[in-house]
Amino acid sequence: MVSLDFEQRVWQNGVAYVAGCDEAGRGPLLGSVVAAAVIMPEGLLIDGVNDSKKLTPKKREKLHSIIMERALAVGIGEVDNRLIDMINIRQASRLAMKIAIHELKDRDGKPVIPEYLLVDGETVDLETPQEKIIHGDALCHSIAAASIVAKVYRDRKCLEWEERFPGYGIAKHKGYSTREHVEALLKFGPTPLHRASFLKKIMARATVEQQELFKNEYFAEKLV
Incomplete structure (x- = not known):
């Protein structure tokens, strides 16, 4: 159950700026991974x-x-599919x-420096004091708020990507590996938004003719 228990333990030590952090888009075949940080x-x-x-x-x-209206500060981080392929999805999420x-x-757009971080299932490469909370998005209010901000931001990006690549x-599957998405990949080939490192299993079961669709300069190098 989501509560303020984690935040309260930090607040009672005189720390005011406690940022919850979470990501959205770790599993899709397509698009960027998005993270949000929220200070309530x-x-x-x-x-x-x-x-x-x-x-x-x-x-x-x-x-x-409501979160955007009430939060003391909000930040968004985004790492695109090309960098995901270079450094792997875990490191891209971090x-x-x-x-x-x-x-x-x-x-007002003024930078805010957090004094403590509550992070969903990860550590962040910063010297800021922090706590990794497994399933934090279901337990910690600040992390849950960040999960909502990240998810809404990424879902809105998906609407933009739909317009670019109808x-x-x-817009429906948000880049996840649904039957509709896989069938489209095998029919049209990958877009520049697809994560090559996530497509190897699909390539393995594609026909020779379908595999030709993946042989552009970028994907041919990444899918070997």
């Missing part, structure tokens, strides 16, 4: 905030608006979190 006012618990995966899109959007923390700004169903 001391003692504020927004009713309904939870792991973004447990919320409907409508509920996420509503809570996102980098996105680091960027989000550096990008923390208040509603026919793949990106």
Whole structure:
């Protein structure tokens, strides 16, 4: 159950700026991984905030608006598919979190430096004191808020990607490995947004004719 227990332990030691951090888009075949960092006012618990995966899109959007209105600071970090292929998805997720923390700004756009980090299942390469919380998005209010901000941001990016690359169903599946997505890949080949390092299993079961669709300069090098 989401609570303020983790934040309270830090606040009671006189630390005001406690940032929750989480990512969205670790598993998809396509697009960037996005992280958010959120600093909430001391003692504020927004009713309904939870792991973004447990919320409907409508509920996420509503809570996102409240979080953006009430938060002391919010930051977004994004790492694209090419860098994911270079450094792997775990390191890309950690980098996105680091960027989000550096990008923390208040509603006037002024930078805010967190004094303590609560991170969902990871550590971030920063000297800032921090705590890794397994399943933090389902337990810790600040992390859950960050999960909502990251998910809404990435879902909105998916709508932009759908316009750029119609026919793949990106707005619907958000880049995940659904039947519709895999069938589109085997019919049209990968877009410049696809993560080559995630497509090897699909390539392995593709026909010779289908494999030809993947033989552009970038994917031919990455899929060997």
